[in-house]
Amino acid sequence: MNEHARGAVRVEQGPKRVRCYLAGRLVADTRRPFLVWEIPYYPAYYIPLADVVADLKPVEKVEHSPSRGTARLFDVRVDGAAAESAAKRYPDSPLEELRELVRFDWAAMDEWLEEDEPVYTHPRDPYKRVDILxxxxxxxxxxxxxxxxxxxxxxxxxxxxxxxxxxxxxxxxxxxxxxxxxxxx
Structure with missing residues (x-):
């Protein structure tokens, strides 16, 4: 299968520490992020559920992806702040690696860090750059x-x-x- 074909998903564990914040409060902190190429151009971060410190409150909505399966949506809540439907999980995904991971909506979070450096727009593609952080x-x-x-x-x-x-x-x-x-x- 062509890894860059539309609908193909590539999943791999990344080496960087990744954190995200909402209203200045920590939502997740992991040293074992997963990079998931949902589209061919750049990856998204998926965080192990065990590394999420925010409360995830289920909502009635779901989303379906032909390659990832059905996502359950969650409101993200941290110490008085909330982001509606800003997290999703694929607990029954055909891609086993995704089942215990959480994907946070990038724009719904106030800040993303790789190690101690801010990251803007989306995660960096580890195959297209060299980083010193x-x-x-x-x-x-x-x-x-x-x-x-x-x-x-x-x-x-x-x-x-x-x-x-x-x-x-x-x-x-x-x-x-x-x-x-x-x-x-």
């Missing part, structure tokens, strides 16, 4: 039980097809433990 993830490097570096302010390099690489600020590295490697000919 500031993050607040804790990164610790140990060698034989000795902490060589410990940081909560890394920059993370995301490159197509490669695992993420972490770059740490020099003050967060115990440089006295580092030695240049011997050059081999």
């Amino acid at each position: 500031a993050s607040s993830r804790q990164v610790r490097v140990e060698v034989d039980g000795v902490t060589v570096a410990d940081s909560t302010r890394p920059h993370i390099l995301f490159e197509t097809g490669l695992p993420p690489r972490y770059y740490l600020p020099l003050p967060d590295v115990r440089t006295e433990l580092l030695a240049p490697s011997a050059t081999q000919s």
